[in-house]
Amino acid sequence: MSILVVGSVAFDSIKTPFGEVEEVIGGSATYFSLAASYFSEVSVVAVVGEDFSERHLDLFRLKNIDTRGMKRARGRTFRWKGAYGYDLNEAETLETQLNVFANFKPKIPEDYRQKPFVFLGNIDPDLQRDVLRQVQCPRLVACDTMNYWIHHKLASLQRTLGLVDILIINDAEARQLTAEPNLIKAARKIRDLGPKILVIKRGEYGAVLVSGDCIFTAPAYPLEDVSDPTGAGDSFAGGFVGYLASAGDLSESYLKRAIVFGSVMASFNVEEFGIRRLSSLTFPQIVERFQAFKALTHFEDLNVQAARV
Amino acid sequence: MSILVVGSVAFDSIKTPFGEVEEVIGGSATYFSLAASYFSEVSVVAVVGEDFSERHLDLFRLKNIDTRGMKRARGRTFRWKGAYGYDLNEAETLETQLNVFANFKPKIPEDYRQKPFVFLGNIDPDLQRDVLRQVQCPRLVACDTMNYWIHHKLASLQRTLGLVDILIINDAEARQLTAEPNLIKAARKIRDLGPKILVIKRGEYGAVLVSGDCIFTAPAYPLEDVSDPTGAGDSFAGGFVGYLASAGDLSESYLKRAIVFGSVMASFNVEEFGIRRLSSLTFPQIVERFQAFKALTHFEDLNVQAARV
Numbered sequence: 163m164s165i166l167v168v169g170s171v172a173f174d175s176i177k178t179p180f181g182e183v184e185e186v187i188g189g190s191a192t193y194f195s196l197a198a199s200y201f202s203e204v205s206v207v208a209v210v211g212e213d214f215s216e217r218h219l220d221l222f223r224l225k226n227i228d229t230r231g232m233k234r235a236r237g238r239t240f241r242w243k244g245a246y247g248y249d250l251n252e253a254e255t256l257e258t259q260l261n262v263f264a265n266f267k268p269k270i271p272e273d274y275r276q277k278p279f280v281f282l283g284n285i286d287p288d289l290q291r292d293v294l295r296q297v298q299c300p301r302l303v304a305c306d307t308m309n310y311w312i313h314h315k316l317a318s319l320q321r322t323l324g325l326v327d328i329l330i331i332n333d334a335e336a337r338q339l340t341a342e343p344n345l346i347k348a349a350r351k352i353r354d355l356g357p358k359i360l361v362i363k364r365g366e367y368g369a370v371l372v373s374g375d376c377i378f379t380a381p382a383y384p385l386e387d388v389s390d391p392t393g394a395g396d397s398f399a400g401g402f403v404g405y406l407a408s409a410g411d412l413s414e415s416y417l418k419r420a421i422v423f424g425s426v427m428a429s430f431n432v433e434e435f436g437i438r439r440l441s442s443l444t445f446p447q448i449v450e451r452f453q454a455f456k457a458l459t460h461f462e463d464l465n466v467q468a469a470r471v
Numbered sequence: 472m473s474i475l476v477v478g479s480v481a482f483d484s485i486k487t488p489f490g491e492v493e494e495v496i497g498g499s500a501t502y503f504s505l506a507a508s509y510f511s512e513v514s515v516v517a518v519v520g521e522d523f524s525e526r527h528l529d530l531f532r533l534k535n536i537d538t539r540g541m542k543r544a545r546g547r548t549f550r551w552k553g554a555y556g557y558d559l560n561e562a563e564t565l566e567t568q569l570n571v572f573a574n575f576k577p578k579i580p581e582d583y584r585q586k587p588f589v590f591l592g593n594i595d596p597d598l599q600r601d602v603l604r605q606v607q608c609p610r611l612v613a614c615d616t617m618n619y620w621i622h623h624k625l626a627s628l629q630r631t632l633g634l635v636d637i638l639i640i641n642d643a644e645a646r647q648l649t650a651e652p653n654l655i656k657a658a659r660k661i662r663d664l665g666p667k668i669l670v671i672k673r674g675e676y677g678a679v680l681v682s683g684d685c686i687f688t689a690p691a692y693p694l695e696d697v698s699d700p701t702g703a704g705d706s707f708a709g710g711f712v713g714y715l716a717s718a719g720d721l722s723e724s725y726l727k728r729a730i731v732f733g734s735v736m737a738s739f740n741v742e743e744f745g746i747r748r749l750s751s752l753t754f755p756q757i758v759e760r761f762q763a764f765k766a767l768t769h770f771e772d773l774n775v776q777a778a779r780v
Contacts, residue, residue: 248652343557345675346695366654367676370693379767381688384679386655418770452773458688459768461727464761 163301163407164203167194168268168293169283169396171208171232172240175257176435179248180389186436187218189240190283190306193393196440197400197427198281199225200448202407205274207231207293211239211262221441231271235262250391251365270296279407281399284308287315287322294325302412304328304403305357306395312338320355329357330399333364345370346377359417361402361424363395371421376414380421381458383429383451390435394428397440401427419452426451472610472716473512476503477577477602478592478705480517480541481549484566485744488557489698495745496527498549499592499615502702505749506709506736507590508534509757511716514583516540516602520548520571530750540580544571559700560674579605588716590708593617596624596631603634611721613637613712614666615704621647629664638666639708642673654679655686668726670711670733672704680730685723689730690767692738692760699744703737706749710736728761735760 169191175184195204205228210218214234222229240263244253268289278301282290290305305326311319312335319339323329329352337343340351349360349372359373368381402424409416426448433439478500484493504513514537519527523543531538549572553562577598587610591599599614614635620628621644628648632638638661646652649660658669658681668682677690711733718725735757742748 250652343559344695344697346693364676367673368688368690370690377693377767378770379677379690379693381677381679381690384655384686384688386653388653415771419773422770449773456770456772458686461687461731461765462724463765464728464758 163278163410164205165198165279165281165403165407166205166207166270166274166277166297166300167191167198167281167283168207168270168290169194169281169285170240170263171206171210171214172242172263173213174392174436175241175243176390176392177245178250178390178435179246180387181435183390183435185241187221188242188393188436190285190396192222192437193396193431193440194281194283194400194403195222195227196225196437197397197431198404198407199227199400200427200443200445201401201404201423202279204228204404205231205277207268207270207274209233209235209262209266211235211237214239221437225441231274233269235265237262244392246391250388253392268293268296278302279403280304281403282306282322282326283396284311287311287319290322291318291325294322302327302406304330304399306330306399307335309335309338323352324356326357328359328361330361330363330395330402332395333362336360336362346372359412361421363398365391365394369398369421369425371417373414373417376417378418378421380425380455383425383455383458385429385433388432391432392436393440394432397431398424398428401425422452422455423448425455472587472719473514474507474588474590474712474716475514475516475579475583475586475606475609476500476507476590476592477516477579477599478503478590478594479549479572480515480519480523481551481572482522483701483745484550484552485699485701486554487559487699488555489696490744492699492744494550496530497551497702497745499594499705501531501746502705502740502749503590503592503709503712504531504536505534505746506706506740507713507716508536508709509736509752509754510710510713510732511588513537513713514540514586516577516579516583518542518544518571518575520544520546523548530746534750540583542578544574546571553701555700559697562701577602577605587611588712589613590712591615591631591635592705593620596620596628599631600627600634603631611636611712611715613639613708615639615708616644618644618647632661633665635666637668637670637712639670639672639704639711641704642671645669645671655681668721670730672707674700674703678707678730678734680726682723682726685726687727687730689734689764692734692764692767694738694742697741700741701745702749703741706740707733707737710734731761731764732757734764
């Protein structure tokens with residue numbers, strides 16, 4: 163099944179202890195759609211500036227991503243500049259230029275409105291609902307958000323959450339949203355707000371799925387060389403939603419595999435700067451890493467030979 | 472197979488957001504031996520003061536733990552007082568009274584010296600080597616340490632590490648010991664120091680095993696109510712070493728299950744204050760939670776119905 167994603171497309175300048183890059187293509191819609199493109203058809207709604215060239219669009223088209231919903235507005239493309247320390251857990255934002263993104267009003271093209279899967283990237287929750295007003299009964303709506311919206315637009319965000327099926331956020335955001343330090347209790351409170359399925363990303367510690375009575379965890383793939391964590395969360399969401407859309411099934415065993423595919427795509431993404439690694443993957447490589455997650459997490463059944471009690 | 476553990480026995484006063492207790496029995500050897508006692512025979516070498524009564528010893532004896540190596544010295548038992556905030560990740564130490572523990576010189580009773588499994592709790596690395604000089608060719612030596620020894624007695628700790636098979640430490644300690652932020656690289660450096668098997672505890676994020684080419688992860692069990700994290704690390708070590716000793720097999724599939732049993736025992740331990748939960752478990756409860764870890768981490772094989780690429 164095919165996915166509509168609405169989010170940001172940006173030029174990122176990134177510095178980590180392992181190198182730096184200037185004005186490479188980034189943004190939530192970019193990372194999401196590249197990761198999802200290995201599994202499903204993806205159509206992007208976003209805004210770019212006059213400095214966004216055909217060569218840049220080709221990075222999407224090469225992955226068969228439908229870019230007709232990416233509108234070119236007058237002005238410059240959104241720019242973000244950030245730096246990471248050795249622990250790579252949190253970016254320090256050095257500069258944000260919203261540019262054309264400041265006036266982003268997502269307009270969903272007519273032929274995108276019946277897409278069965280919708281992913282709302284991390285944008286203003288008012289705009290997220292604006293998107294949902296334009297689409298027609300999608301089968302599944304997944305959504306991301308961030309600390310900024312939790313802090314500044316909580317009421318609007320809560321209205322959006324009442325309309326989505328899956329929320330994909332990080333653990334600090336889950337705690338902030340609910341004022342609840344215990345993650346399992348926080349998950350219950352979030353599900354009371356609307357999303358029946360919750361995915362909590364924990365950076366280098368992996369991800370947790372909470373759905374019905376099911377709790378499932380996947381670790382982050384252990385990598386010796388992490389170059390750049392930018393976009394890991396959106397790559398995760400792309401692998402997760404992308405696999406679900408390809409399967410067309412939201413039952414528990416599919417949700418679990420989707421968490422693993424999300425983790426797989428995030429793990430590839432951080433191996434190189436920007437979208438370099440996501441642009442150059444093959445599907446067999448993805449499957450190989452999926453299998454590697456099995457070795458990392460599965461154990462054989464009980465064999466207590468000398469239980470005393 | 473039977474285990475010799477050398478470590479601390481203490482009276483702890485603990486305050487968490489969920490309650491507080493005064494002068495309850497604690498210490499690394501206590502938590503370790505209680506957790507391990509569900510799997511194997513355990514003999515403890517430790518020192519206690521004149522205020523340590525027969526009633527206290529009964530807490531061990533009830534679990535068939537051999538306490539003949541717990542020597543009563545003149546003076547008061549080691550006391551520790553600590554508090555935790557809502558995140559429960561790190562204790563703030565409010566007071567430490569070493570008391571009789573200040574002069575602890577472990578003397579291994581003659582009939583303990585051929586125990587096949589040895590666990591060196593978190594004590595001065597000089598004393599850890601002192602223990603190893605007294606025992607006779609144990610089949611396996613596992614060891615814990617802490618930031619204090621890494622900072623103040625690095626050379627001695629490195630000598631100890633040259634003599635142990637398994638090091639069980641937390642992730643911050645692994646990074647501190649190697650000055651390496653990447654955990655997988657840190658693991659490789661630690662194994663170059665001696666331990667062929669490394670277990671890295673990550674608190675609420677679970678644990679990682681690194682052995683040969685095998686990397687294995689287990690999450691922490693998701694609990695809605697964590698009362699008191701004191702002793703979680705030693706309970707983990709007790710479950711881990713206890714299961715290995717009961718199995719008498721150190722091959723990969725046993726090591727993986729041991730990580731899960733360690734996680735099981737740690738998860739029980741934090742449910743109540745002090746040793747209350749570890750004192751009252753049944754083996755079927757342990758097996759039930761072991762199975763729950765399977766549901767938490769296992770996923771079914773690949774089923775990509777619509778892979779595009």
